[in-house]
Amino acid sequence: MTAISIAFTLNGSPVSVDVDSAERLLDTLRYRLGLTGTKEGCGEGECGACTVHLDGLPVDSCLVPTYQVRGRRVDTVESLDPPALEPFARGGATQCGACTPGVVMTAWWIRDHPELLGTHTLRELMAGNLCRCTGYDGIVDSIGAVLGERGSA
Amino acid sequence: MHRREGLAKLTGRERYVDDLPLDDFLWGMTVRSPVPRGRVTAVRFGADVDWSAFVIVDHRDIPGPNEVILIERDQPVLAAGYVRHVHEPVVLLGHRSREGLRRAVRAVEVVVAPEPPVLDFRVPPRPDQIQYGRDNVLKRLKIEKGDVERALAQAPVVVSGTYETGAQEHVYLETQGMIAWLEDQVLVVKGSMQCPYYVLSALKHALARDESRVRVIQTPTGGGFGGKEEYPSDIALHAALLALKAGRPVKIVYDRGEDMAATTKRHPSWVRHRTGLTRDGRLLAQDLEVVLDGGAYVTLSPVVLSRGIIHAAGPYSCDNVRIAGRVMFTNAVPFGAFRGFGAPQTLFACERHMDVIARTLEIDPVELRRINLLRDGQTTATGQVIRDGTDRVAVLERALELSDYRAKRRAHAAFNETHAAQRRGIGLAAFYHGAGFTGGGEVHLNSRVRVAGLADGRVEVLTANIEMGQGTLTVFTQIAAERLGFAPQDVAIAEADTGRVPNSGPTVASRTTMVVGRLIERACDDLRSRLEVDAAVRGASLRAAIVRWHREHAAERLVGDAVYERPPGISWDDANYRGDAYGAFAWATYVAEVEVDLATYSTRVTGFVAVQEVGKVLNETLARGQVQGGVVQGIGWALMEECKFRDGAMINNQLTNYLIPTSDDVPPIHVAFLENPYPHGAQGAKGLGELPIDGPAPAVLNAVAAATGADPRAVPLTPERLMAIADFGLRSAE
Incomplete structure (x- = not known):
């Protein structure tokens, strides 16, 4: 090649x-x-x-x-700032960790574009990231917490 | 406490096997059998590859017996002139470039004179298909209690049914991977695995090396679910053989297609129930036949069958039970350990059958379960007296309450009358899961744990149990910290390196927290006794005592030790399958709500409640995550995960056409725990990891049955399957 x-x-x-x-x-x-x-x-x-x-x-x-x-x-x-990821550690967003960097990158895109939630649910936006451990509640709830913190900041 | 390694995983800093820096190494790949059965007549190396640039290994390069040692020794490390399943490893190749290696693998032709394979475990084999014993039965087991024939003959009602489940792929997000190299005559093998000592034992045997010349180290493991229980021994042997021949480190990492095609899956099952009852639904006799597809080698199938039949009669009281189980040889890739280990298959049959009984007798499925659930003092199928004090009816009631079951039933009936295109329904499953190895298994394992006091006053917990996402590192830290009065940061957890840690058994069977965690507590106590201090010495004063000990005993090691001891009052008769199958059971009731689209026959789970009694919950976030993940994996098995096979090969070995649930396919999973501490588990904990995959499939299919009037008997209940039975079901309901 x-x-x-x-x-x-x-x-x-x-x-x-x-x-x-x-x-x-x-x-x-x-x-x-x-x-x-x-x-x-x-x-x-x-x-x-x-x-x-x-x-x-x-x-x-x-x-x-x-x-x-x-x-x-x-x-x-x-490229992400580790302390900013604390809510994911608290909320059970990661278990085995193999899907986690991808999950986090999609989550960060949603965080930076909250307008997406006007047309899509969090579960729809995260559907491109497969996770076999969490059943997704830990992920979806953690992103919700991050969005909440950002919204109130 | 938050997950100990959580931030490392979230930031991408955690290093899995394929992330480790490795100098001057070769990639390894596997040439596999193209057919399910036959004699290998030639292995041809294509002319357009410069083979001098490759390391080539076949069965003649194996220094010891060509056997992957496990329960039996029937599985070769590399096929020696004969293949028994598609994708059976025949030749290994090592090369610098992964791309060059891919082309080379395609350029090797394994020529096989085909012989008639057996591909359907439900059909009795023809004589020319017999390949194991006289009848292709890999293992037979039987449980007998009371007099089933007499009870069935006298029963006012007998309800029969057969139930089937398909294979399931683990889809751990990190595929199988292993690296091997030689370090001063010591073979070091490092990779993704659940059981370092299983891998060690396999390496010692086939490579004819003693313990001093092999060392196995687990790397952070990106999901296992049983898929990294026995299979890592195979890939470890392959990497080791290549490394020994190459004289350089070798790394094998499967891509997803190879991982899905060539590694283990959940055993397919066929279960027949014949149940005698009174007209108001009291169980009089349970007669069961359980058949599993084992695939081409014995691997762990006998113990999967064992756990399967022990759970098959459900958490109910019945005086007359007969369960005949067998695992069949087929020319399929060996089926293997998968979360639940036989119990999800038999509990699907049991709990679906309970609803079939309820419909036949025209009684409420809740009442049918309520009257038959085990009460304290009653016995399971093996004659184990249950007296743990758990109120199993209360577990059921809590699930009904949290799911608003009665009101939902009424609402669904009204909805279904007024909607032509959708049907809604709610269904439940009551079940149990025994924690730890079955019968005398834990005694046989003889697990050992050490807790070392370090010179700086911290402690280090040494076990062979590993983190694969389920939370071992965090829970072990909590258990030791609580026992010693330490802060979590004063507890180190040793890397699972067989050169350093004792054999505390495999990370399987929902045993880690309950059994190994308890050993950590006892090793902590032993550490105190070596320091000659009592249990009141905790925290800072204990740390000071450790520091002082080291000052007085320079260059000596301070180690607390614990070896497994069977809890008092437990006994198991393995010859007759009678007695206490498990030290403890976890109990659960799950409720699923579904909506079925009558145009597409697709089923959507719209609500899910999971209530369980698992002893003491040690970490709420981790425990809830285990249940939610297990439930979603179970929903996948129930509705969409279908392994399609042709001529013994999985043909949908991609995530494009083997679908697992996404975040948008499942509802939030509502989890509730009832606590009844188990005196012989760490801090009162019972096993939890496998329980949540037992309940979803029957609960979901019972909900579909309630919604549509159809009578589904098999998972996965794909839209195609539902279409085939639903028209009939709906017509007959009119």
């Missing part, structure tokens, strides 16, 4: 990497850049474990060829 050179903004800083032409963003992040917070769950865009933000929108990084992020902004779970 031919190597191509890609420059983009990752978690606020410029990066430049040589990647294979068909390489997935997920693998570039995990295996070339050492950002292993982003997880592979299914490799075909069903489970959402590999969710990252591309120009502010949540995408499945297993479905994004890395060359497509040239010149764009990619944010991963490593």
Whole structure:
């Protein structure tokens, strides 16, 4: 496979990497850049474990060829401020943790776009992130708590 | 206390096996059988690959016996000239590039002279399909109480029914993965697993290495549900064989397709009930036949069958019970441990059958359960006298109250009369789950736990029990901290490394908190006795005593120890399957509400109440999360999770076409606990992890039956299945 050179903004800083032409963003992040917070769950865009933000929108990084992020902004779970995630720890949003970074990235998108809740329920918005441990109540309730804190702040 | 490793998981800092830094390593992959049965006549390596760049392992590279040692020794590590199921491992390949490895795996052809497979466990095998013993029965077990034939002959009413359940895939979000390397002649294997000592035992046996030359370390495990009980031994052996031959670290991480196709699933089941009753619904006789599909090797099937039949008669009192169980050999990927371990299958049959009985006798399904639920002093099918003081009727009543059951029934009747396109219904299931290993299992395990006093005054808890999301690290911390009067941060939990921790048994069977947690308490007490202080010495004064001890005993270790002791008054007769099957049962009633769309035949669960008595609840958030997750996994099994097989191979081995519930498919799960502390569990706790998957399937199908008048007898109740039976059901109801 031919190597191509890609420059983009990752978690606020410029990066430049040589990647294979068909390489997935997920693998570039995990295996070339050492950002292993982003997880592979299914490799075909069903489970959402590999969710990252591309120009502010949540995408499945297993479905994004890395060359497509040239010149764009990619944010991963490593960009989040840990104390801000405390309500998720309190609310039982994580158990085994394998889906969790993806869940958190989708949750952060909702937090930053509360207008979404005018047209969709939280359960609809989270339906792209499969979790096998929590039954979703811990996740949905924790996001509700975060939105509540933000709304009253 | 909040989940101990919660923030590490939320921030992506937790390192799972595929996240660990590893230098100069090879990826490993597996070449598998393309057919369910036959003689391997050749293994051909394609001409367009430079094989000199690959490490190649087959059965001839195994230093010891070619056996994955478990209950039996019938399963090879790598097929040696004969294959018994599709995807059976034949050859292992190691290479630097994962992509190059994928192409190479496709370039290896395993040529098999096919022989007739057996693919349906319900059909008696033809002579040319016999592959295990004389009749393909992997294990037979029987429970007998009273005189079933006589009681059935005299019973005023006999109600019969057969019930079936399909395979279920675990879908732990982290797939199976393992790394192996050699470190000064010591083989180190590290990965995602529930039972480090099972893996150790498998490595020692097949690789002919003694304990001093093998070490197994668990990495943070992204879900298990039983799927990482026995299977990790296989993948650990594969990684180890490649690493030994390559002389370099090897990492095997399955992708989702391989994981779903090649690893274990929940055993499919077929259960027949023949029940004798009085006209007002009192149980007189229960005659049951339980048949499981075991797949191509014995693995854990005998103990799955055991737990299955012990739970099969339900939490009811009946003087005459006969349960005949068997597991059948088939040329399928071996079925294995999955949360519930046989009990969800038999409890589905039991609790669905209770509603069939209620409909036949025209009595209220609640009343049928209320009059038959075990009262203290009565006995289970194995003759175990239940006298734990739990009011099982109160558990039922609480579930009815929280679900507003009576009012909902009336409201649904009114709704169904006025709506042409939807049907609403409510259904329940009363059930139980025995915690810990069955019968004499815990005695046989002989679990050991250590609590070490460290030089700085903290303690370290050493066990082989692992965190896979269920909360072991947090609950163990709580148990030790409470026992010693310590703050949580003064309790360290050792990594599950067989080079350091004692064998406290596997992380399975709802035993971790109840059994191992209790051992932690006793090891804490033993630590105090080594310090020669009494139980009143807690917290800061105990920490000071530990520090002082270390000052006086330089370079010595301070360790409290505990070994399992059977609670008094418990006995089990394994030859006759009589006696105390479990030290404790957890008791539950679950209520499901559904709405069925008559145009699409799809069923939506619109409400769910889960009430259980699990002894003392040690951590409300974790316990509630276990129940909610188990319920949703059970709803998936009930309605949508269907493994489709063709010629012995799972053909929907993707999350695109094997669907599990999303957040939008399920309602909030309302959880309530009743507490009745169990004196032999940590702080009074009983087992909890598996209980919640036993109840949803019968509760949901009973609700569908109530809604539609249909009589569903099998899970998953997909829209296609419901369509096939609902037209008949609705017509006959008119």
